[in-house]
Amino acid sequence: MTATTSADARQTPPDPVPGSASRRLSGMLPGLLLVAPALTAIGLLYAAPLVRSLVTAFVGADGTFTFANLEKALEFYGADILFSILVTLASLALIAATSIAIAGYLTLGQSRWAVPLLRWMYRWPLFIPFIVAGQTARSFLARNGMLNTLLADAGVLDAAAAQSLLDWRGLVLTFAWKQVPFVTLLLAGAMASLDRSTIEAARNLGASRLRCLFEIVLPQVRPQLFVALVLSLVTLLSVLSVPVMLISGNPTMMTAMMAHRVTYYGDYAVANALGLFSYLLTAAAAWAYLRMSLKEKANP
Amino acid sequence: MGTEALSLEGVSIRLGKTLVLDRISLEVPAGSFTCLLGPSGCGKTTLLRSIAGFAPLAAGDIKVGGNSIATLAPEARQTAMVFQSYALWPHMSVAGNLTYPLKLRGLPKAEREKRANAILSLLGLEGYGPRAVTSLSGGQRQRVALGRALIIDPPLLLLDEPLSNLDASIRRSLRGELRRLQQKVGITTIMVTHDQDEALAMADRIVLMRDGQIVQVAGPEDLYSAPADLGAAQFLGVDNVLAVAPDDPAAQGATLVGFRTEDARVFTDDMEHPDAPALARKGKVTTCAYAGGGYQVGIDVAGESLSACSARPVSPGDDALLSVPASMLMSFDANTRLLQGIRH
Numbered sequence: 168m169t170a171t172t173s174a175d176a177r178q179t180p181p182d183p184v185p186g187s188a189s190r191r192l193s194g195m196l197p198g199l200l201l202v203a204p205a206l207t208a209i210g211l212l213y214a215a216p217l218v219r220s221l222v223t224a225f226v227g228a229d230g231t232f233t234f235a236n237l238e239k240a241l242e243f244y245g246a247d248i249l250f251s252i253l254v255t256l257a258s259l260a261l262i263a264a265t266s267i268a269i270a271g272y273l274t275l276g277q278s279r280w281a282v283p284l285l286r287w288m289y290r291w292p293l294f295i296p297f298i299v300a301g302q303t304a305r306s307f308l309a310r311n312g313m314l315n316t317l318l319a320d321a322g323v324l325d326a327a328a329a330q331s332l333l334d335w336r337g338l339v340l341t342f343a344w345k346q347v348p349f350v351t352l353l354l355a356g357a358m359a360s361l362d363r364s365t366i367e368a369a370r371n372l373g374a375s376r377l378r379c380l381f382e383i384v385l386p387q388v389r390p391q392l393f394v395a396l397v398l399s400l401v402t403l404l405s406v407l408s409v410p411v412m413l414i415s416g417n418p419t420m421m422t423a424m425m426a427h428r429v430t431y432y433g434d435y436a437v438a439n440a441l442g443l444f445s446y447l448l449t450a451a452a453a454w455a456y457l458r459m460s461l462k463e464k465a466n467p
Numbered sequence: 468m469g470t471e472a473l474s475l476e477g478v479s480i481r482l483g484k485t486l487v488l489d490r491i492s493l494e495v496p497a498g499s500f501t502c503l504l505g506p507s508g509c510g511k512t513t514l515l516r517s518i519a520g521f522a523p524l525a526a527g528d529i530k531v532g533g534n535s536i537a538t539l540a541p542e543a544r545q546t547a548m549v550f551q552s553y554a555l556w557p558h559m560s561v562a563g564n565l566t567y568p569l570k571l572r573g574l575p576k577a578e579r580e581k582r583a584n585a586i587l588s589l590l591g592l593e594g595y596g597p598r599a600v601t602s603l604s605g606g607q608r609q610r611v612a613l614g615r616a617l618i619i620d621p622p623l624l625l626l627d628e629p630l631s632n633l634d635a636s637i638r639r640s641l642r643g644e645l646r647r648l649q650q651k652v653g654i655t656t657i658m659v660t661h662d663q664d665e666a667l668a669m670a671d672r673i674v675l676m677r678d679g680q681i682v683q684v685a686g687p688e689d690l691y692s693a694p695a696d697l698g699a700a701q702f703l704g705v706d707n708v709l710a711v712a713p714d715d716p717a718a719q720g721a722t723l724v725g726f727r728t729e730d731a732r733v734f735t736d737d738m739e740h741p742d743a744p745a746l747a748r749k750g751k752v753t754t755c756a757y758a759g760g761g762y763q764v765g766i767d768v769a770g771e772s773l774s775a776c777s778a779r780p781v782s783p784g785d786d787a788l789l790s791v792p793a794s795m796l797m798s799f800d801a802n803t804r805l806l807q808g809i810r811h
């Protein structure tokens with residue numbers, strides 16, 4: 168440790184010539200020019216609106232700093248915030264379980280036809296927009312929708328007892344249907360790039376394929392699974408079309424309420440206060456992810 | 468579990484369109500150390516993988532202790548394989564790697580730890596239990612991989628070039644260590660290698676393979692002194708081949724003779740010549756390189772380049788006599804089959 172520090176110190180002696188700082192700056196100029204367009208775009212298109220909307224959440228009608236918007240958001244939409252959190256967590260759990268099952272089967276499955284078929288099929292929902300997914304889910308999950316009709320025809324369900332799934336269950340199912348391919352894509356890719364002999368060694372020493380999945384494969388791809396889930400969380404928290412199409416009434420997802428606040432009341436302050444909660448949620452997930460990856464780097 | 472004999476009966480394996488193993492039949496006695504030796508791509512790894520259950524058989528049967536294992540899943544075969552790439556589980560510690568196979572067998576924690584410690588001291592890795600496997604050197608990883616296979620006391624140990632990634636000195640010491648360990652535990656072992664010295668030094672029996680077929684099964688001395696044919700001989704270091712001349716001390720009916728460089732001597736005019744019966748050829752020195760303890764000399768004999776040893780340096784361009792003791796010659800017939808090997 169000390170050796171490196173002294174070596175570093177030797178390599179960068181204090182500026183002997185005045186004006187070398189400006190020379191160094193001119194040396195950086197080409198680099199600055201190269202990143203400038205990207206930086207400007209991020210600044211203007213992303214950072215500025217973000218900061219503006221964050222600030223708006225704390226500005227009252229009279230232009231002064233206030234927590235009133237946040238309080239109002241919590242008071243009016245507290246239930247929706249909780250609903251959003253629960254639905255998102257339930258969706259992520261379902262997404263994780265399904266993706267692990269699919270990616271695990273793609274990696275460890277031995278069937279000559281089922282594996283290629285699954286590999287070919289699982290990506291399709293990736294290419295279907297959320298709004299189409301929402302529309303499809305609506306006609307599929309409604310009280311007299313296709314699912315219940317099928318179940319009734321099969322004799323599993325009494326048609327009279329059929330109930331609509333167009334509530335939190337519909338949301339969770341639709342979100343999962345739309346996000347599973349994405350998470351599976353990342354997860355199956357990570358599993359495919361594992362050293363295959365670690366899997367064979369485990370099976371050779373007596374691990375069944377299921378144990379192999381949970382004790383050998385999954386621990387090695389945990390970081391990639393986590394990234395995929397954090398990215399999915401951000402997506403789910405920003406989808407508007409699905410809750411608008413599936414849920415009528417309260418509680419619903421925060422995005423729907425934000426849209427409602429803006430379109431019906433032109434109330435950007437409270438909408439932005441709601442947005443702040445979305446940011447906080449994703450930030451918490453990102454923080455947890457960073458912490459995990461740092462810990463993993465510290466002791467591999 | 469105790470050690471078991473292994474038998475392969477007409478095993479064929481097809482990978483893609485190629486027939487990688489072609490009707491291999493082999494008996495491996497219980498408790499023996501067998502080496503699979505052969506050039507790259509001849510199917511050694513594939514043979515090992517077929518025994519472990521990772522390569523489905525196109526034909527034939529594999530039996531351990533008299534029972535067929537051909538249709539069993541890899542995890543049900545009770546073989547223990549050490550992979551060429553170590554295949555340690557990077558998310559587990561050294562102790563975790565060693566005890567996982569025991570955990571799979573439902574052993575209680577205390578027993579698992581006891582066995583892991585015993586294996587660690589057997590391998591000279593005391594105190595390494597809590598270390599991350601990624602922090603180990605190649606030789607240490609190799610030993611952990613070996614320990615992980617031995618800890619389940621398998622009836623059959625399969626080693627795929629376990630020493631190939633190590634440097635020469637670790638390799639030598641591990642060679643001895645591995646052999647001692649195998650004898651101590653008495654486990655039936657099959658080791659793949661493409662290093663003939665390794666096979667000769669370690670094996671009870673060597674199985675020489677070529678193009679997915681077995682060429683010869685023999686003990687190290689027999690294989691070294693009497694390889695089945697010219698191809699096998701060349702793989703085992705017989706690097707000089709000559710057409711037989713009328714008064715050569717070759718076997719009856721031989722058309723070709725072969726010998727190893729280290730068995731041949733070069734003499735220039737100022738040196739004393741041998742009197743013992745020998746194959747002798749006159750030629751010109753082309754190269755002379757120091758080879759540790761002596762010189763390796765290239766010599767051109769009527770357009771054929773041969774090589775031999777010399778205790779003293781000789782100069783390229785000199786006239787020289789190449790001489791091989793009759794007992795060190797191998798004679799081959801017109802079909803390159805061996806007629807007579809080295810006689811000690």
Ligand SMILES: Nc1ncnc2c1ncn2[C@@H]1O[C@H](COP(=O)(O)OP(=O)(O)OP(=O)(O)O)[C@@H](O)[C@H]1O
Pocket residue numbers: 482483484485487505506507508509510511512513514661
């Ligand atoms: N999955 C596969 N599909 C098609 N051919 C394969 C496959 N795996 C191996 N082969 C072929 O099978 C032959 C034997 O391979 P194998 O790995 O058993 O050789 P090896 O004797 O272990 O060689 P090495 O000493 O280089 O490890 C090779 O010619 C190889 O190209």
Ligand SMILES: [Mg+2]
Pocket residue numbers: 511512513
């Ligand atoms: Mg190989």
